[in-house]
Amino acid sequence: MKALDFWFEFASTYSYLTAMRIEAAARRAGVEVRWKPFLLGPVFAGQGLSTSPFNIYPLKGGNMLRDVERIAAAMGLGFRTPDPFPQNGLTAARIALIGCDEDWGADFTRAVYLAEFDQGRQISDKAVLSDILHSLGQDPEAVLQRSESPENKARLKAQTETAMQLNMFGAxxxxxxxxxxxxxxxxxxxxxxWARHHTLEGFFEQDAG
Structure with missing residues (x-):
């Protein structure tokens, strides 16, 4: 089966929308999804930015929030602006890295996004992450301990560096x-x-049909 890598950041509003629909879309397309958590902070820093471009350009940020609100409503999802924005998703990303190696990464990722953007919870709070892990049948203490290991921290750093080497600039x-x-x-x-056909030729004709 053809595969597509899905690179996501927990602070990203549009990654929230994608995470909630990508698996159904991939099934229809006959493509396997490989979930890839990474951090946008180092990516933005490499561009000379100290925060999200949506904070730097308020008009753009305001339009983005309304855009996400509209799309979320159409998808039957809730949306509220995190406070602060962007949230710190470091620990969540370290956990997701483990989950994506096993069979619960996608479920964990969706649950974190819902906690953040639907329920308004702080995803940097380990109690929130522990609740999510417990709901998925995981041992929160054990998983958190694994996530903080030097090896796992290095893996997330390396994955973020790979994203930068692949010229990624957002999520x-x-x-x-x-x-x-x-x-x-x-x-x-x-x-x-493209993952299926290695071209977009025929894509728009299909869409129009």
Whole structure:
């Protein structure tokens, strides 16, 4: 089966929307999804930014929030602006890295996004993450301990460095097996189509039909 890498950041509003729909879309397309948590902080720092571009440009940020609110409502999802924005998703990403190696990474990721953007909880709070892990049948204390190991911390750092080497500049980002990069929730379907066909030829005709 063809595969698509889904690079996501827990602070990313559009990654929230993608995480909640990518598996159904991938099933329809006949593509396997590989979940890849990473950190945008180092990516932004490499661009000379100290925070999210949505904070630097208030008009853009305001429009983004309304855009996500509209899309979330159409998807039947709640949305509230995190306070602060962006939230610190470091520990969540370290946990997700473990979960994505096992069979609960996608469920954990969706639960974290719902806690953050639907329920308004602080995802940097280990109590919140422990609640999510417990709901998934995991041992919170054991998983948190594993997530804080030097080896796991190094893995997340390396994965973020890989994202930068692949010229990623935001999230969500999709990478096909032949190295095509697609950015943004609104490019998911194109990324899946390319993963299957290695071209977008025929994509828009299919969409129009």
């Amino acid at each position: 969500p980002t999709f990478m096909t097996e032949d190295g095509e990069l697609f950015w943004g929730n609104d490019r998911l379907e194109q990324a899946l189509y």
